[in-house]
Amino acid sequence: MPGKQxxxxxxxxxDADSVFMIxxxxxxRNCYIxxxxxxVFRRMEKYRLRKDIPKTGPCRLLLPLSCGLGSAALLHMIHTQIEDFRSKPYGPAGFDLHVLLIDLSCISSRRLPRDDIVEVLQRRFPLASFTQLPLHSIFEFVPxxxxxxxxYAGQGYADDYLLSSKERLDAFRASISSATSAADVDSILLNRLVVAFAKRIDCLGVLWGDSDDRLAARTLASVSKGRGSSLTWQVSDGMSPFGLEFNFPLRDLFTVELQNYANSFPELADIIVPDTPLSDNVLTKNLSIDQxxxxxxxxxxxxxxxxxxxxTRTANKLEAPRMLTDRRRCALCxxxxxDLGGPTMDDKKSSSLPEFCYACDRSRPGLS
Known part of the structure; x- marks a missing residue:
């Protein structure tokens, strides 16, 4: 009998007609998936096999979920991996996955897809645990x-302790007029909230849902903003300055490839909030460097x-700079x-003001 044509x-x-070109x-579809x-499996294998990790039980990993394409697709992939190795009676201990859902509506037009999103996610991904936090909870986790x-904001901003945490954060952000500085501060606050929460629940590392092209954009933007020294943890797998491993399992995949993947699973349709495309009519001066x-x-x-x-691959090969003179940390990030030298650093050492790194200092209101 002749085979299927x-x-x-x-x-x-x-054995099947091709659907995707990759x-x-x-x-x-099956081969594409x-x-x-x-x-992603290759990037997560060290946690599955527990290489260089204390074997005292499953390690806990944190996945920040914005309900964007990357983080939602990553959640689906990793949950599938957990299902697979837990179905094997004698498989390795693997890892526990905790998902942090952060409401970013105060800093962007993106809204969570539905009010009961945590309950929906818990039903669809029962092997993971979920927590939802607003960005202004940064005051609770990093007092x-x-x-x-x-x-940091300077004389143009006066903090009012009688306001709620959300109102205080909104007032602080309103004091920053530069689009680049505002985007920079938002990413810092988000990172610090994720790190503080991960430490509170004893996570070994953080899994970020950035694709290859997004990491490339962050690399170029970080260098432009004076944050080149942070590329060793902002876009690279490995230990961060915060005592947590940062891992980017989607670093070998492009956004269009993740979109094709997400389209193959209808259960992701009402979870993913698509990015709002930047209008070509927006003036360049009104865009941040990141945009x-x-x-x-x-x-x-x-x-x-x-x-x-x-x-991205070149940035991933970078090593941490060896110019550290002591263990001083930036008060903001x-x-x-x-220590880059110069009178500015000396002045800060002799003052009672908090110290800021070069990138945070140059992004301050009135200086950016």
Whole structure:
């Protein structure tokens, strides 16, 4: 009996018609999902096999979930991995997954997809645990910031302790007029909240849902903003200055590949909140450096995906700078301060004001 005639057979299994084109290969749905899943599996294998990790039980990992494409797809992939290794009677202990859902409506137009999102997620991903927090809970998890933010903002801002935490955070953000500085501070506050929460529940590391092109955009933006020294943990796998491992399991995948993956699972449709595309009519001066770099990478990455991959791979090879003179930390971002010399650093050492790293200092209102 003659076999089934396929108009465009999958280049892997040859048993089904191809649906997706990925890196010059035509793949069916199942082979495509297997390809994408394996990229993440390789990045997570050290936690599964417990290499260089104390074997005192499953380690706990934190996944910050914004309900964007990357973090939602990553949650689906990792939960599938947990299901797989827990179904094996003699498999390795693996890891426990805790998901932190942060409401970012106070800093962006993105809203959570539904009011009962935590209950929905818990039903669909029962092997993970979930916590939801607003961004202004940063004052609870990092109380020292209540003293730092007014000194960072300068004379143009006066903190009112009678206001609620949300109102205080909104007032502080309103004092920052530069789009780049505002985006920079927002990312710092988000990072500090994630780190503080991860430490509170004794996590070994944080799993970030950034794809290859987003990491490339962050690399270019960080260098432009004077945060080049932080690339060793902002876009690279390994130990961060905060005592937590940072891991980017999606670093080998592009956004378009994640979109095809998400489209293959209907259960992700009402979880993912799509990014609002930047309008071409918005003046460049009104965009932050992060938005400019993301727009550039999104447009050029379609034409030259290999070039954007090289940006991320090169940054991942960087080593931490060795200019540390002591263990001083920035009062705002909590990363180490590198002694670049000059009178500004000397002045700060002799003053009672909190010390800021070079990048945070240059982004302060009135200086940016």
């Amino acid at each position: 396929l108009s465009s057979p999958c280049m892997d299994c040859r 890196r010059s290969r035509r793949l069916c 297997r390809f994408v899943d394996y990229k 020292d910031l209540q003293e730092v933010l007014p000194k 400019l770099m993301l727009r550039y990478v999104s447009s050029q990455g379609t034409k030259y995906p290999g070039v954007m991959s090289n940006v 909590d990363s180490f301060i590198h």
